[in-house]
Structures are given as C-alpha cells and as structure tokens.
Amino acid sequence: MPNLPNVDAVLLTASILAGLGGAGCAAIPDPPEPLPAPEAPQAAAIRLDEPPPDAAAPRPLAPRIHWTPATPAEGTLAVLTLEPMPQGLPAFEMTAGARDNEIALARLKGGAYFGLVAVPLNTDAVPVEVNVTFIDGTRLTQHLSLLVERQDFPTTGLSVASRFTAPDEQSLERIRREREIIRAALAVVSKRPLWTGAFILPRNDATTSPYGQRRLFNNQLRSRHTGLDIRGRTGDAVYAANSGRVILARELFYSGNAVYIDHGLGLVTGYFHLSERAVREGQWVDKGQLIGRVGATGRVTGPHLHWGLYLQGAALDPRTLLELELTEIGDRLLSPPAIVE
Ligand SMILES: [Zn+2]
Structure with missing residues (x-):
C-alpha cells in the first residue's frame, strides 16, 4: 500500500490482524497515534461575479x-x-x-x-x-x-471636611460645571483600541478600599465607592495602567488633582487626589509612564490613589481590567493599536 499515509497503513494492518487473530493478539502493533484534528474550513469569500456552488443566492444571516x-x-x-x-x-x-x-x-x-x-x-x-x-x-x-450576577458590598463610615458633605452655593455651581466637563470627556469614544497588551496596576501596593463599598460620610451622606483605593504616601509615583491619550488633567472639586486616560473603544481610566500631575491634556502616554504623584487633594481622609474605570457612562471596578483576557483580543485585532505622539 505505497500510497497510503503511515497512520492509515497502521490502522488497516491493525484491523486485518484483529479480524484474523482476535483481540489481545500479541502481533497487533501499539495503538496508532491519534490523528491530527482536521483543519477548520477556511471562511471562503463570496465571489459576487459568479453564482455560489449550490446556485442559491446567499441570504442575509444574523451574526x-x-x-x-x-x-x-x-x-x-x-x-x-x-x-x-x-x-x-x-x-x-x-x-x-x-x-x-x-x-x-x-x-x-x-x-x-x-x-x-x-x-x-x-x-x-x-x-x-x-x-x-x-x-x-x-x-x-x-x-x-x-x-448579571449581583454582589454583596461592604459598608463603611468616613469623616471628611464638612464642605464636601454640605457644599456651599459656589461649590455646588462648580460641582455642576465639572460634572458636565467630565460627562463630555467620557462621551468621546475612540473607535479603535489605544491600549497594548495587559493592563497593569498604577501602583504596586495594597488596596485600602474596594470598589462598590457603601459609604456614609460624616454620618449623613450616603454614597458608593466607584473606584479602587490604593495605598501610597504623598509624592509616591503613579503610572498609566496602559497606553492611551490624556483626555482630562485638572483640579476638580471632589477628585482633586485628576488625570483621565482614554484607552480606546470607550474605555477610560481615572487617577484622583494627586499631589501633582506629570501630564497635560491631549498628551499620548505609554503603559507604565509616570503620570503624577500620590496626594490628598479633593474629598479624602488622607493620602492615597483612587483608581477609576469608566465605560459607556458607568463607573466600573478597575480590577476587571486586570482579570479580562484583553491581551489576547488585542493581539487578534485587524489593525494593531498605533503608537502616535
Ligand atoms: Zn477612592
């Protein structure tokens, strides 16, 4: 059987021997190696200049x-x-x-x-x-x-300066203005990913307050913690969790010195309460680049980094970025994320 591939030849031999001598015959060779899985059929491009093989026109099929x-x-x-x-x-x-x-x-x-x-x-x-x-x-x-799977979130009480729980008229006006600026910045969606590979923690330090925590400020104001707090002393370095463009870098009433980075496809990370900012609005940043330093500006009880994640108008748990297999998806992209300055 010169034309048969090796594995087939072994299979044929084995079945002949089995038919002749029955199971357990010592002459039967070792079981053949498993056959390689057949290759997935290539997605054939539909040629519009010639009819499909079955002569039936392709129909609009749901993806x-x-x-x-x-x-x-x-x-x-x-x-x-x-x-x-x-x-x-x-x-x-x-x-x-x-x-x-x-x-x-x-x-x-x-x-x-x-x-x-x-x-x-x-x-x-x-x-x-x-x-x-x-x-x-x-x-x-x-x-x-x-x-959606619902979660249990812990509750905690916090003490902050009273101007953050009962802002005066001037502060209320500022809060309204800043809310609009942030909303407009988050609404601009880059149509392609700007990130590269896996996301990293902006500081390699302990979590001091998890996302989703129910909070009671000064025993009077109920709120939710819409980010992740990471330990740090004033002046400690804060790094970009991934590459992207700085869409906001300014001092805000609640967030203090804040930096927001657009990573593309609507994904934005925020870094709050900084003592200083090392980037300006519109600037491109690489993953791991220094973007500012830990501080205690805005509504805080002490120095730390608040790390936030935003998508489609919602503040989400930034740890999701570390857990999701975005790397693999990023590598399969048709047009790889371009690095531009
Ligand atoms: Zn926080």
Whole structure:
C-alpha cells in the first residue's frame, strides 16, 4: 500500500490482524497515534461575479453573538464578539448598543467584531442591540439580554471636611460645571483600541478600599465607592495602567488633582487626589509612564490613589481590567493599536 499515509497503513494492518487473530493478539502493533484534528474550513469569500456552488443566492444571516464572562458581575464589563456567518451575505456595516449607549466595535482578523459592554451597579440584566446592514441594503436587528450576577458590598463610615458633605452655593455651581466637563470627556469614544497588551496596576501596593463599598460620610451622606483605593504616601509615583491619550488633567472639586486616560473603544481610566500631575491634556502616554504623584487633594481622609474605570457612562471596578483576557483580543485585532505622539 505505497500510497497510503503511515497512520492509515497502521490502522488497516491493525484491523486485518484483529479480524484474523482476535483481540489481545500479541502481533497487533501499539495503538496508532491519534490523528491530527482536521483543519477548520477556511471562511471562503463570496465571489459576487459568479453564482455560489449550490446556485442559491446567499441570504442575509444574523451574526453569531458571544460574550464573556457568561454571567458578568455588577460593576464589571463584558467582551462582546460578533461573528458574521461565512455562508451568508457579506455585512456592509455592523453596529451595537447597550442601555442606549453605542458600543464601539473593532474588527478582528477573520471578519469578526468585538466591543466592550458596561455592566453597571444595581443591574439585573443589560439589554444589548446588534444591527447589521448587508451589502444589498437589507437590515437586521437582534436583541439580547446579558444576565448579571449581583454582589454583596461592604459598608463603611468616613469623616471628611464638612464642605464636601454640605457644599456651599459656589461649590455646588462648580460641582455642576465639572460634572458636565467630565460627562463630555467620557462621551468621546475612540473607535479603535489605544491600549497594548495587559493592563497593569498604577501602583504596586495594597488596596485600602474596594470598589462598590457603601459609604456614609460624616454620618449623613450616603454614597458608593466607584473606584479602587490604593495605598501610597504623598509624592509616591503613579503610572498609566496602559497606553492611551490624556483626555482630562485638572483640579476638580471632589477628585482633586485628576488625570483621565482614554484607552480606546470607550474605555477610560481615572487617577484622583494627586499631589501633582506629570501630564497635560491631549498628551499620548505609554503603559507604565509616570503620570503624577500620590496626594490628598479633593474629598479624602488622607493620602492615597483612587483608581477609576469608566465605560459607556458607568463607573466600573478597575480590577476587571486586570482579570479580562484583553491581551489576547488585542493581539487578534485587524489593525494593531498605533503608537502616535
Ligand atoms: Zn477612592
């Protein structure tokens, strides 16, 4: 049998011997190595200048939708992947939204898209809508609902200067103005990832206050902790958790000296209460670059770094960034994140 590959030849020999001599015969050679898994069929591009092999015109087919984790926890984010059906009509445009916010989609090698979905606090389900426009103009909309795992958050009491729990009229006006500036800055979504590889902690130190903690300021003002506090002394270095562009770097009423970095696809990290800022608005920063120093500016009980994560208008747990497999997804991107100054 000169034309048969080795493994097949062994298989054939084994079955002949088994048929002749029965099981347990010493002449039967060792079991063959498992056959290599067949290669996945290539997603064939649809040629529009010739009819498909089965002569049936390709139809507009809904893309396959995946998300991870399967049941995201409140205060985290999920990664959404949209995979067009290879035998369907090519998609001209794909868009997605969650809770009335657009999800910025990046194209992956092979034609799939991915985007990030915010899962805010106090949510049982996140509605997601996916819209596809095919090259023939047909539109298709899919609705899904991401079920959310609720969490238990601890409660703590804190004492701060009274001007932070009962701000005067002038401060209230400033707070309103700054809320608008922050909202506008977070609403600008870069359409491609600006981050590279895994996210890192902005300071390698202990967590002093977790995300989501229920707080009672001066026994009168109830609030939620919408970031993660990391220990540090005044003057200690604070580093960018990943590459991106500085969208805000200024002194704010509650956050004190603050720096916000846009990492693309709507993902923004914030660094608050700094004693000094080392970057300016509009500046590109690399992962691990010094962006400021720990301080005690704004509404604080003492020096520390408050690290925040924002997506689609929600403040999320920044630890999500360290746990998610964004690295692998980043490596599969069709256009790699460009480093520009
Ligand atoms: Zn904090």
